[in-house]
Amino acid sequence: MVSERNRPxxxxxxxSRDGLRLHYRDYAGGADGRPPILCLPGLTRNARDYATVAERLAPDWRVLAIDFRGRGESQAAKDPMSYVPLTYLQDIEALLEDQKIDRFVAFGTSLGGIVTMLLASVERTRIAGTLLNDVGPEIEAAGLSRIRGYVGKNTWHPTWLHAARALADANADVYPDYTIEAWLAMAKRLYRLNSAGRIVLDYDMRIAEPFRVPGNEAGPDMWRTLDALAGRPALVLRGERSDILSEKTADAMALRLGGRAEVVTVPAVGHAPTLDEPTSIRAISRLLGKVLEPAPV
Known part of the structure; x- marks a missing residue:
């Protein structure tokens, strides 16, 4: 077990503006003035999703891995109808103000990518670079249907191995090459041990309430929010087997983002790449290299 002193x-x-105590992991780094990296997770995920990528990038970069409200160590919302992208945007704006961050790189997976695009619409001059992980302005209907089918279902397991096997059964098409060790690692990211000794999902089940209302997944016209990122370093990662981000949408994103953007397909994974794949690691390195380059005149 890693002691608190030895944690990275x-x-x-x-x-938050409505009084919630929200949590993030702060991986210290970036003493040379590099902008910090804000890591925004997916709908049912938390800061632990970014542990490997954060440890890889620190201490060269300061990395802030966020728990959205109702996830991980962040307090649950009093009003479940606040579990929507526009509220998450306000929460991140409060964090930027709290930490006096005036320039940053945004990594957004799935829901985190939607919040990233919304951030771009109001904080464009502060965004030094962007990673949109398997999400775009248009979300495929099949993927939305799949997510609606499981989000908010309060399942539990007696052991970590049971949780891992359940994940493997439900997600074999998403990560066909995963071993039981990989499924166990995913279980540790998704679940927690509660006071009754049960392995339970680490989010407030009420996040499903607004999500099931059509239109709440993406808020306003997301193509217009994407346009706010044009001309800046950007990386769009797409899982080869994704049912959320189509190849057609990813290609259209590349055209609108311009010459400093790159679209990369991660082979043999669905929604969403974990950012630990060799293809993802190389692409992230290229993105951060562009962030460090002088802006074109």
Whole structure:
């Protein structure tokens, strides 16, 4: 077991505008003035999803891995109808204000990518670079249907191995090459041990309430929000087997983002790449290299 002293991050908190205590992991780094990297997870995920990528990038970069409200160590919302992208945007704006961050790189997976695009519409001049992980302005109907089928279902397991096997059964098409060790690692990211000794999902089941209302997944016209990222370093990662981001949408994103953007398909995975794949690692390195380059005149 890793002691608190030996952890590569510090647990830190900020307050939302409606008074919630929200959590992030702060991986210290970037002493040379590099902008910090904000890591925004998917709908049912949390800061642990970014542990490997954060440890890889620190100490060269400061990495802040976020728990959205109702996930991980962040407080659950009093009003479940606040579990929507526009509220998450306001929460991140409060974090930026709290930490006095005036320039940053945004990594957004799935829901986190939607929040990233919304951030671009209001914080364009502060965004130094963007990673959109298997998400875009248009979300495929099949993927949305699949997510609606499982989000908010309060399942539990007696052991970590049971949880891993359940994940393998449900997601074999998403990660066909995973071993039981990989499924166990995913279980540790998705679940927690509760006071009754059960392995339970680490999010407030009420996040499903607004998600099931058509239109709440993406808010406003997301193509217009994407346009705010045009001309800046950007990386669009797409899982080869994704049912959320189509190849057609990814190609259209590349055209609108311009010459400093790159679209990369991660082979043999669905929604969403974990950012630990060799293809993802190389693409992230290229993105951050562009962030460090002088802006074109």
């Amino acid at each position: 991050y510090a647990d830190a908190y900020w307050e």
